[in-house]
Amino acid sequence: MNIYRLSMKNLRRNKMRNFFAVVRISFGVLILLVLLSSGIGLNTFLKQANSFHMNDNVNNSDLIISTVTNQLNAILGVNSTTSVIGSKIDTLINNAVYILDGLASIVFLVGILDIMNTMGFNLNERNREIGILKTMGFSEKELLISMSLEAGLIGFFGGIGGVILGSLGISIVAMFIGIPISILIPLWLIPSVIVLTTVLASILGLVPGWFASYRNIEEVIP
Numbered sequence: 001m002n003i004y005r006l007s008m009k010n011l012r013r014n015k016m017r018n019f020f021a022v023v024r025i026s027f028g029v030l031i032l033l034v035l036l037s038s039g040i041g042l043n044t045f046l047k048q049a050n051s052f053h054m055n056d057n058v059n060n061s062d063l064i065i066s067t068v069t070n071q072l073n074a075i076l077g078v079n080s081t082t083s084v085i086g087s088k089i090d091t092l093i094n095n096a097v098y099i100l101d102g103l104a105s106i107v108f109l110v111g112i113l114d115i116m117n118t119m120g121f122n123l124n125e126r127n128r129e130i131g132i133l134k135t136m137g138f139s140e141k142e143l144l145i146s147m148s149l150e151a152g153l154i155g156f157f158g159g160i161g162g163v164i165l166g167s168l169g170i171s172i173v174a175m176f177i178g179i180p181i182s183i184l185i186p187l188w189l190i191p192s193v194i195v196l197t198t199v200l201a202s203i204l205g206l207v208p209g210w211f212a213s214y215r216n217i218e219e220v221i222p
Contacts, residue, residue, distance in 0.1 A: 155201020
């Protein structure tokens with residue numbers, strides 16, 4: 001039995017545990033994709049608004065800002081100028097982009113920790129199996145590669161699931177709002193998220209795998 005068949009066998013044997021691991025990763029990727037697409041959409045909107053303001057349609061842009069200014073002045077009872085309101089709108093959108101990027105980073109970090117926790121839990125339950133495999137002639141390197149491949153496959157399936165669900169949800173929202181889907185989800189975003197999730201899952205699978213594979217056989221097989 002080679003290391004690749006061993007990884008696939010472990011995935012099939014621990015179906016329910018790995019299924020829930022994939023679901024958790026998919027949920028994390030889903031939230032990450034939504035936050036990233038929201039930030040990209042706001043950033044694109046801000047650039048287009050600035051470009052629109054610098055083009056020949058300055059009168060239309062000024063009219064929009066003037067209308068917003070008059071409405072805010074009427075509601076709040078203040079006397080702000082259009083330049084002040086325009087500057088505040090730019091600042092508000094920039095801050096929203098920063099907040100969404102920060103939330104995406106937090107979700108990404110939580111997802112990374114969840115992958116490591118899932119792989120660590122799997123390996124703790126498989127200590128005896130790892131010991132048996134070592135007695136069968138599997139080296140520490142082969143066991144590490146097998147565990148890394150297994151973790152990478154879990155991350156890959158989780159990434160695909162999250163991307164599919166996230167893309168569907170964002171597409172529906174974009175259709176109702178009337179925004180082109182290409183603005184919210186650029187072509188590079190989907191493969192980047194899947195590749196990043198797969199690579200990180202593979203790397204994180206090495207951390208608990210290293211401790212498990214290098215333990216003495218006597219410690220795992222009483």
